[in-house]
Every structure is written in structure tokens, then in C-alpha cells.
Amino acid sequence: GQNIDQPTEMTATEGAIVQINCTYQTSGFNGLFWYQQHAGEAPTFLSYNVLDGLEEKGRFSSFLSRSKGYSYLLLKELQMKDSASYLCALMDSNYQLIWGAGTKLIIKP
């Protein structure tokens, strides 16, 4: 089966850097996604990794290590609007997404 773990909640300061980790176990792998979800809203796509390494997209970067079953989302120059839940999702061998419970990120001034 598959399993995804990510911290329930994290707190960071405006202007700082925060790293949100995601670990997974799976028998089939077709990529790892990160989505952002503001309270009361729909998830929106942030990043996709299928090969090992770092993908950078503006203030956000995502890293993947397939051998370690590990990914992280790095957010730089934090802004208050970054307060949201960040969802890690694994695409399995059937191309279906298996979702983590999400990490609620609280940004303090």
C-alpha cells in the first residue's frame, strides 16, 4: 500500500524561509505533487517532481529523492498570504493521486 506523512502544523515568521517535509512509502511511483490550499478554498497546484532533484519556481522550490521516499517544499521570503495548508500528493502506478493530510503553515509578523 501507500502512505504519506507530513507535519500537521508549522509556524514561521514573515520574511523567513520554511521547509515542509513529506515522506512516503509506495510500490509504484509516477511523480509527487505539492498543492496549496487556503482556508475554505480549493487546492491549487504548486509543483510537480518526477525525477530526483530540485525544481525552483520563484519563491517556491520542491525537492525529491525517490530512493529515500522524501520530498520537501521550500518557501522563501515568506509573506502573510502564504498562510495556508500545503498538501503533498503521490501519483501511484495507476496514475491516481494519494494525498497527505496537509501541513497547516501559520505565518507570524
Next chain:
Amino acid sequence: NAGVTQTPKFRVLKTGQSMTLLCAQDMNHEYMYWYRQDPGMGLRLIHYSVGEGTTAKGEVPDGYNVSRLKKQNFLLGLESAAPSQTSVYFCATERGDRDTDTQYFGPGTRLTVL
């Protein structure tokens, strides 16, 4: 373009009542999904469709039925609602060509079953 829309946005049902949630998309995407989101849990797949006229069961299909008679619409039905079905329901679409696997979500339907 409206993208992905869901109706209704909110609904309160009594146990045993039935209802249909509608998801509509104008993105010409082949794949459509119904998820439920509960506190402390990841999104869970209820049913999905890989094209007009096709449907398949996801992780938690019991108590729900779906239909995809038109490419742009995906309906989720609850025949006899139960309090355990109180949740936020999200519809999502995906182009389906496997080169771009991003899912696009509707705004959600907040359902309470009393």
C-alpha cells in the same frame, strides 16, 4: 472561462434524504474526479471518470453514485444521506494526456447531514 464550477456551494440534509452534486468544466478535460475532504485526513477519492460515459470507483465509493453523460459534467449522487457523509466535496479535472497531470479543482460543496 469559468474553469471548474460546483453546485451547490452549501447544503444541509437530513439523514435518509438524497441529493445530487453537479460539477461542470469548460476546460475540455477528459478526466474528472470526486473527492471528499475531512479534518485531519487527506483528500480521498470517491469516484472518477476517464471520459464521457465512463466511471470507476475510487478509495471510498460506498454510499455514492456518479454519472458522466456529457464530457463537461460529472454528477455525484447520494441516494440516502448519512451523518458520516458530512464533508467538503471537491470536484477536480485533468487533461488526461499524461504529459500534464495537474488536477484543477472546483470551489467545493460543504455538505452537512443531520
